[in-house]
Amino acid sequence: KPEDRSCKEHDDISEQIRNHHKQAFEYISVALKIDEDDKGPKEQAVQWYKKGIAELEKGIAIEVTGNGEKADKSRRLQDKMKTNLLMSKDRLDLLVTGAVPKKRET
């Protein structure tokens, strides 16, 4: 049955995307935890952001074909991953260039 087959294929694809999401979520969560602390070691946050960004890129690169609720959900998840990819990259650039505003007066 062709319908079952495409459904099964989509399950695999959506699972792959979710796996990359999960990995990215864990890495970026670690980065954020460090980054949100004023005294956190920013060079460590940089490394975690980089790992997270790589996972987001992998998840976004997966092509979602077809329509239906599940394909739409996968695409919506990818859209959110794209948003976070851009935001993480912006944050990473700030940290790398040392342009992060310091709260304390020097």
Add this chain to the structure above:
Amino acid sequence: NTTTLTTPQSEVDLLMHEMADEAGLDLNMELPQGQTGSVVGASVASTEQDELSQRLARLRDQV
């Protein structure tokens, strides 16, 4: 309440689904097992991505 009575069931269903979607819930209990898992999993993932966006935005707006 006349408003409730005159609102078509299809609109109510649609609204319920939108709300459930936003809350990361899945109302469609008739989905076979295994498919349900993947749909709920996608909603959880979606919520987690939103959380990252919020935290990244907070850092960005912090001066």
